[in-house]
């Protein structure tokens with residue numbers, strides 16, 4: 317995200333676009349059952365699970381190809397990641413320089429595997445573990461990107477009202493900062509929109525004319541991911557974690 321794009325409206329548009337990636341990533345993962353063995357400690361990976369092994373190795377590849385240069389692209393395993401092998405674009409630095417180190421990926425990891433997966437995958441084991449963990453990686457990346465865009469949200473809010481934010485930052489008043497950056501009406505709209513996207517993107521599209529089943533009117537049980545799961549995901553985890561990123565960024569904004 318460049319300087320010219322840095323307005324609250326533009327950053328919110330970016331968040332809206334990320335919703336599509338999250339809904340589609342979950343729809344793709346939901347094609348496979350839970351596949352629990354992919355998450356169990358495996359001797360072949362030194363006691364790590366296949367899922368962790370896959371994400372670590374994939375991040376090494378992505379880093380070599382030039383990923384993780386932007387503050388919103390945060391790796392889950394940043395320790396010892398290699399440098400890019402190819403020239404990378406110089407992104408305009410619109411955030412404070414510590415922005416790259418703000419990460420809530422540990423919380424995203426725990427939430428995804430412990431809370432979210434059981435909500436949108438069916439119990440079962442079809443043995444397609446390699447495919448399954450690749451789909452998990454896509455979900456994790458989309459969630460992490462969305463949540464870490466909170467850094468830009470915080471920067472814009474700070475610039476728009478630094479006189480209100482600065483005293484709270486100096487007092488390290490986390491609670492008051494959280495209240496100041498929270499817009500309940502926006503959050504309600506976000507929840508309703510992601511639920512609607514899951515309903516629209518997750519229906520089966522056919523060519524048969526059926527007056528009772530206009531597109532967009534699929535029953536929730538026919539959707540590939542239950543739309544209520546999306547609204548719950550945003551309510552309980554995505555928006556609170558985005559706000560944690562905002563607060564963490566703001567607390568160091570005056571350093």
Ligand SMILES: C=C(O[C@@H]1C=C(C(=O)O)C=C[C@H]1O)C(=O)O
Pocket residue numbers: 328331469497498499500502503506554555556558559
């Ligand atoms: C991201 C923002 O900050 C907060 C977090 C929101 C979210 O994660 O979607 C929505 C509204 C705000 O409470 C915003 O204001 O747009």
